[in-house]
Every structure is written in structure tokens, then in C-alpha cells.
Amino acid sequence: MFGNSHHGNVRKQYTLSSRIGNSRSLAVLATIAGLATAAWAFEETTKPAETPQGLAGILPAEVPGNLSAEAFGVLGGSWADWSAGAANTVAELYQSASGDLAGQRKALASAKAKLKVMQTALKDPKYAKIALPLTGLSNALTRRVDVSDAVLDTLALDAAAEYPKRIKAKSDAVIAAADRLSKSLEKIPGGKAWLPYVKSPELISALKYESSGDAAVAAAKASKAKLASRTTIENKQQQTFLGRPEFLALETAIDGYLAAAENPPTAESTRSCANN
Numbered sequence: 001m002f003g004n005s006h007h008g009n010v011r012k013q014y015t016l017s018s019r020i021g022n023s024r025s026l027a028v029l030a031t032i033a034g035l036a037t038a039a040w041a042f043e044e045t046t047k048p049a050e051t052p053q054g055l056a057g058i059l060p061a062e063v064p065g066n067l068s069a070e071a072f073g074v075l076g077g078s079w080a081d082w083s084a085g086a087a088n089t090v091a092e093l094y095q096s097a098s099g100d101l102a103g104q105r106k107a108l109a110s111a112k113a114k115l116k117v118m119q120t121a122l123k124d125p126k127y128a129k130i131a132l133p134l135t136g137l138s139n140a141l142t143r144r145v146d147v148s149d150a151v152l153d154t155l156a157l158d159a160a161a162e163y164p165k166r167i168k169a170k171s172d173a174v175i176a177a178a179d180r181l182s183k184s185l186e187k188i189p190g191g192k193a194w195l196p197y198v199k200s201p202e203l204i205s206a207l208k209y210e211s212s213g214d215a216a217v218a219a220a221k222a223s224k225a226k227l228a229s230r231t232t233i234e235n236k237q238q239q240t241f242l243g244r245p246e247f248l249a250l251e252t253a254i255d256g257y258l259a260a261a262e263n264p265p266t267a268e269s270t271r272s273c274a275n276n
Contacts, residue, residue: 055097146259170257171211177253181246
């Protein structure tokens with residue numbers, strides 16, 4: 001009896017020890033799993049957020065209405081196929097903002113090519129009938145291209161050092177366009193009387209004095225407003241006259257200047273340049 005009782009107690013103790021051992025093993029495994037999970041969570045929460053690259057956050061997700069497929073479609077006629085392709089190119093530029101820098105630069109180069117076609121057409125009298133919608137599209141795309149160009153340039157260049165050069169180049173382009181306009185109006189009786197109307201003398205004077213100053217920006221905006229007001233002029237002959245390629249070229253140059261002048265490099269963009 002004693003032997004059986006003794007063996008029974010041994011078995012009970014062994015079973016209890018096994019259960020305790022198993023419980024401890026499970027507890028250890030649970031602890032390890034918990035620590036691993038905690039470490040993973042900590043790692044995830046402490047990972048630095050990815051810094052937006054290039055045009056991310058600069059260009060919106062949606063293409064603006066003045067550069068939409070419908071806006072390009074207004075050109076119609078022989079421009080129909082080209083307009084469809086141009087609208088797709090613009091859409092790709094906006095979509096590229098969520099991608100890498102190489103894709104952004106490629107999309108921007110394509111947009112520049114489309115812009116060059118429009119700017120060339122504006123100098124050709126045979127496209128006078130579509131000059132107004134073409135100017136609107138050209139100006140709208142110029143602003144986006146110039147801003148995108150400036151943003152991507154800061155990634156490879158010292159923004160603080162390059163900005164004065166960039167703004168001077170844009171200023172010189174406006175002065176050159178104003179000079180071409182003046183020379184073209186010399187050939188027309190009474191033509192030069194339109195120069196004060198578009199405030200060309202004040203614009204040239206301000207840009208020559210200080211290409212990036214407040215006075216220069218104000219003068220550029222004043223001339224831009226006068227040039228853009230042609231659509232509100234009731235006299236159709238005057239409206240057509242102000243739609244001449246030289247006037248449109250000056251307006252396009254002013255848009256490019258204002259895009260650069262109103263988007264100077266900031267401390268944030270300079271840090272972004274240094275980090276890249």
C-alpha cells in the first residue's frame with residue numbers, strides 16, 4: 001500500500017512540475033513575442049517620415065481647369081490632335097509629382113517642348129485666330145513650368161547663389177520682348193502710342209534699375225494687367241491690334257518673370273537642396 005501511495009505521489013509531483021514548466025515556457029515565449037512586437041512598433045514609429053521630393057506638394061494632384069483637356073480642345077481644327085497630346089503631357093507633369101525626381105524632370109522636359117510649340121505659334125500671324133486661347137494656355141503653362149523648373153533646380157544648385165542669375169535672365173527676357181514690340185510699332189503710324197498704354201517704358205525702367213525689387217514686380221504686374229485687359233476692350237480693331245504676336249510675346253515674358261520673382265528660394269528650399 002505504502003509503495004503504491006508513494007508512486008502515486010511521485011506521479012502527481014511530476015505532472016505538477018511538468019505543468020509548471022510548460023506554463024513557464026509559454027510565459028517566456030509570450031514575453032519574447034511581446035518584446036519583439038514592441039520593438040517592431042517602436043521601430044515603425046521612430047522611422048523618419050519620408051521627405052517629399054521635388055514637385056511633391058508643389059503641383060496639386062489635379063490638373064487646373066485652364067490646362068485641362070477641355071481648355072486645349074478650344075484650339076480645335078488642325079490643332080485637335082496636337083491639343084490632345086499636349087493635354088496628356090500636362091497631365092503627366094502633374095502626375096509625376098508623386099514619383100521620383102528622374103520622372104519629374106522627364107515630364108517637365110516634355111511640357112517645355114509643348115510650351116515651345118505654343119510660343120512659336122504665337123509669333124506666326126497665320127495663327128492669329130487662335131491667339132487669345134493660345135496665349136491663355138501658354139501663359140498658364142509657363143507659370144507652372146517656371147515654378148517646377150525653379151523647384152527642381154534647387155535640388156542640384158545653390159538656390160541662394162543661383163536665384164539672382166535666374167531672375168536677371170527672366171528680367172532680360174522681358175526687356176528684350178519690350179524692345180521687339182517697340183521696334184515693330186515703329187513701322188506702324190501712331191503705333192508707338194500704345195507703349196505707354198501697356199506701361200512698357202515704366203516696366204523697362206524698373207527692371208533695369210533692379211531686376212528683382214518690389215518696384216520691378218509691381219511694374220510687371222501693371223503691364224500684365226494692361227495686356228490682359230484687351231479681352232474687355234469693346235473696340236474690335238483695338239482688341240485685334242493688342243493681340244499682335246509682339247504684345248503676346250511680351251505678356252508671356254512677363255508671366256515667366258513673375259513666376260520666378262514671386263517664388264524666391266526660402267530657407268526650407270535651401271535646406272532641401274543641401275539634403276539632396
